[in-house]
Amino acid sequence: MVRFALLTAALLLAGCATTAVPDPVQAALDKAGLPADSLGFVLQPLDGSRPALQRRADAAMAPASTMKLVTATVALDQLGINHRGRTELLAASAPINGIIQGPLILRGGADPDLDWPALWWLLRQLRESGVREIRGGLVVDRTLFQPTRFDIGLPPFDEAPEFDYNVIPDALHLNGSLLDFELQAAADGVTARPLPALTGLSVDASAMTLSSRPCKDWDEYWKPALVQPAGDGWALKLQGAFPANCSQRAPLQIVDRQWLVTHAVRQLWGELGGRMGPGDTQGAAPAGAVVLATHRGRPLAEVLRGVMKRSDNALTRLIYLQLGAQAAQPGEATLAASERVVRDWLKGHGVDTAALVLDNGSGLSRSERVSPALLAGVLRAGQRGDHAPELLGTLPIAGVDGTLSRRLKDGPAAGQARLKTGTLRDAVGLAGFVPDAQGRPWVFVALLNDPDAARKGRPVLDALVNWVATQR
Structure with a gap:
């Protein structure tokens, strides 16, 4: 010294x-x-x-x-x-007699707190305003950023693109583009289910084996899931090994984020008693679109x-x-x-x-x-x-x-x-x-x-x- x-x-x-x-x-x-x-x-x-x-x-x-x-x-x-991101539900024109004639527009504004409860509350606000039917489908507006999807075509940073630290966000950061999976070691293997459960999504963990790793190291022997289209949904086959006597809730980026958004909105809207017509897409809200409900994230x-x-x-x-x-x-x-x-x-x-x-x-x-x-x-x-x-x-x-x-x-x-x-x-x-x-x-x-x-x-x-x- x-x-x-x-x-x-x-x-x-x-x-x-x-x-x-x-x-x-x-x-x-x-x-x-x-x-x-x-x-x-x-x-x-x-x-x-x-x-x-x-x-x-x-x-x-x-x-x-x-x-x-x-x-x-x-x-x-x-x-x-005090800067705050926001998420908005819009329509090209105001609802008439509880009906939106065209699509519902979900516009992303870099809201860091748009999780499942926040999405439910947006739709609940719309439902309680008297809207019961959306005759168009859902338009997802990510145009705050250009290009709208930075993740498409970009090589993965490492060998674990499904984990949360690797998410490449866009303007609609719904639940961080992640879906939770509840993983549970059983006597003869591993069981898994998504949270929330979404219609059209199936998860098969039968190929996973049990390991002797500590539960805290559950992801050490994880392997990327196999993802196959199944009708209007997806069939996921989980791979790798999972610790015996372990239970984990893992937020993972496996399911396509556009599918996740549209199916979550449709499922929640149906559970709230609403109806929605076909035709989901991505695009910009038209000029003069009417804001029907808003969620604001926390201050910066x-x-x-x-x-x-x-x-x-x-x-x-x-x-x-x-x-x-x-x-x-x-x-x-x-x-x-x-x-x-x-x-x-x-x-x-x-x-x-x-x-x-x-x-x-x-x-x-x-x-x-x-x-x-x-x-x-x-x-x-x-x-x-x-x-x-x-x-x-x-x-x-x-x-x-x-x-x-x-x-x-x-x-x-x-x-x-x-x-x-x-x-x-x-x-x-x-x-x-x-x-x-x-x-x-x-x-x-x-x-x-x-x-x-x-x-x-x-x-x-x-x-x-x-x-x-x-x-x-």
């Missing part, structure tokens, strides 16, 4: 841009067998009372989910803490707390797309507009974007890149902004909650550091604020990129957090 302190002091006095790796962090790197050059960091008291300690500060590095800090900070400023500041604490990829992508939808020029793709908004915001706050590569704003990407200095600049700008308390409140607390609930529990940073985590197979990161031994918050950014980062890198970052927490 004395060697490191003397070396750091000498480097700072000389104005050197690179700081030596602290002894406990170097020890963690050596134990993990990771090279020092895999680590980049920027560490500095938020009040600027000491020069920044930094290493590879300007390197373009994979951020993993620390990228969510960029999206969250820009969104709070550009969309506002509330949504972001859950997004950041649990590192929700799909909702981060939804928020990133809303940045573009709000600013898009005629004919401009939404993702291109989102990138323009983020880059303009960063430049407006004096943050160098030379290392920045944007994809979807969530960090679930093989191409996204930031530098430690860029993330540090975002953190400083966020804390100077009007929404600093809201942003700080979204970050996981060391050893307490979110993605840090099981990390840094026993060290000096426990209960004090607030940090966004990030993990990909070849990248781990932590970025946020760490109070030192005198209670001064430090801007903390540490990224580690290496083929073994996910397996070996977290203890290195945790050692750096604890080192900052002991500084005076």
Whole structure:
């Protein structure tokens, strides 16, 4: 520690841009067998009372989910803490004598809270207004974003496209494009059923075997389901192995989302005593369409707390797309507009974007890149902004909650550091604020990129957090 302190002091006095790796962090790197050059960091008291300690500060590095800090900070400023997505039921003209002559239109407005109860309540509002018959079918309007379906034709991120972290959202984010499946180990195999049960959907788990894995690791031997059309529905055949003596409710992206929407609406509407004619499709609501019922999601500041604490990829992508939808020029793709908004915001706050590569704003990407200095600049700008308390409140607390609930529990940073985590197979990161031994918050950014980062890198970052927490 004395060697490191003397070396750091000498480097700072000389104005050197690179700081030596602290002894406990170097020890963690050596134990993990990771090279020092895999680590980049920027560490500095938020009040600027000491020069920044930094290493590879300007390197373009994979951020993993620390990228969510960029999206969250820009969104709070550009969309506002009270921004709310919404879902609407519309018709081309007002109902007459309880009858909608044409189709019912379900228009998505990037509502993060459109779950099954919310959809039921929308239809209930319509039914209680006196509507009993819809003579057209259902039109699903996803045109808030362009193109309307980013997921179509896009190669899967990894070998588990059915899991919730891989959902690529569109403007109608009904139940996160997921359907729950209740999986239950039985004496002779596995049983499964969808929740809610939808007419036309069958599930066969007879090919699944029982494993000796702990129940918490139920997805270790999961294999993608076989999906076959069956009349107007789907037949799903689940595969892989499931732990014995285990029961799980798994939200999965297996069923086509357009089918899911149309059949859920029809089934709920029928259960409410309504009738609906044939002809379901996707398209835009006509000009002058009449709004018949509305559901509003929670304000952005509330949504972001859950997004950041649990590192929700799909909702981060939804928020990133809303940045573009709000600013898009005629004919401009939404993702291109989102990138323009983020880059303009960063430049407006004096943050160098030379290392920045944007994809979807969530960090679930093989191409996204930031530098430690860029993330540090975002953190400083966020804390100077009007929404600093809201942003700080979204970050996981060391050893307490979110993605840090099981990390840094026993060290000096426990209960004090607030940090966004990030993990990909070849990248781990932590970025946020760490109070030192005198209670001064430090801007903390540490990224580690290496083929073994996910397996070996977290203890290195945790050692750096604890080192900052002991500084005076």
